[in-house]
């Protein structure tokens with residue numbers, strides 16, 4: 001049985017960790033880009049970012065004042081038992097958001113879209129967003145948060161099957177060029193591409209691809225993995241680096257997620273997870289212990305299943321097992 | 331070209347501009363005498379139990395949205411330095427900034443919130459906090475070694491961003507070579523990739 005106050009603690013802690021500590025995979029990715037960057041100004045920006053992350057970690061202060069729109073991704077093990085049920089779980093997430101806003105602090109960004117009124121704690125109508133997924137043969141609950149700057153760098157377009165890979169490349173370039181100018185997207189970014197699904201799911205998949213997969217991770221479909229690398233190369237050949245200065249540092253990595261879609265269409269979304277690519281995950285075990293990490297492990301083989309029944313392949317079981325948890329501790 | 335600032339700066343964005351330029355509210359009495367540096371940002375700030383404020387990190391917000399207020403704002407506030415994210419157009423610099431002797435400094439990254447936060451020594455004052463909220467209020471900040479910042483709009487109104495972009499633009503067309511256009515176009519779509527969306 002998992003208690004509400006344990007969930008609240010985990011949900012609070014991931015907010016603080018995400019705000020302050022840059023994930024290792026992203027840091028390593030950026031350091032690799034500095035070595036390749038030939039544009040002086042773009043390289044200077046990347047070096048300043050590395051100093052900024054060091055300052056954030058040393059001083060325990062947020063790396064970027066725009067802590068985005070606080071939100072949660074929750075993966076619930078099929079055998080997990082939550083005291084008070086899902087209502088208690090959602091209450092814990094809301095309470096943690098309000099407390100983290102004040103205590104970390106996070107910027108109280110959330111306002112009503114029309115009246116611009118504000119509760120000062122990042123709560124409100126449909127806020128924080130909570131997205132749910134499930135995992136077979138597990139008794140834990142994973143709580144992930146992502147702090148993503150909100151205004152630039154994402155776009156959606158309805159393409160058609162005949163537009164093919166050309167259409168995908170064009171829209172990918174269009175989005176990166178448009179939002180890369182003056183560095184509005186705060187690149188280099190982890191770029192997520194959502195392909196297929198219905199329109200809304202195409203947006204959701206692209207966002208999750210950007211925010212919930214780590215630098216270096218490849219899609220299990222070999223041809224999609226190849227396209228990921230091709231798009232990454234394409235983005236880095238635009239000639240634009242950090243802040244839109246001359247250079248090559250645009251895409252730290254590219255992740256594509258697909259969803260079966262309407263036979264007549266090929267909806268596509270592009271999302272850029274910025275220079276403050278902040279994510280943190282807590283796994284709350286049935287005994288109440290919590291383990292923290294920076295890889296959300298969101299897209300499990302179960303998430304990517306295609307048929308009715310789920311027969312866990314050997315390797316797949318491992319991917320979802322807590323034994324893979326590497327970084328952080330309770 | 332890399333700038334670090336010591337002294338007093340204040341934040342101000344659409345909330346403050348709307349209040350002062352739009353509605354004619356008077357500026358805090360001594361503002362022009364203590365600072366002429368206007369920072370487009372909202373700090374991640376919270377109040378300590380003793381009533382003082384804590385600023386963890388500060389990050390600029392995109393400045394292009396504020397161009398429409400700048401002419402009157404310079405006249406009212408006497409600001410000579412604008413700090414923000416992404417700059418404004420060279421046209422704005424030449425028409426709005428140069429006549430007032432003002433320059434534009436851009437923050438770097440732009441996520442250098444922790445470095446900039448380190449440069450803030452003290453919150454000297456905060457205006458319109460209740461009405462505008464933490465994000466939009468005017469924060470008067472004492473800063474030391476506040477940066478890094480880059481000069482985007484210089485005294486003659488040249489924009490570093492635009493000069494860099496001109497060179498980047500020269501290579502854009504070749505990226506699309508051989509890629510056929512999508513069947514469905516979009517309203518408002520431009521095929522001229524030298525265009526900016528701002």
Ligand code: SF4
Pocket residue numbers: 064065066067068148149150184185186274275276389439440441
């Ligand atoms: S987009 Fe830039 S300013 Fe916004 S959260 Fe990311 S790093 Fe910070």
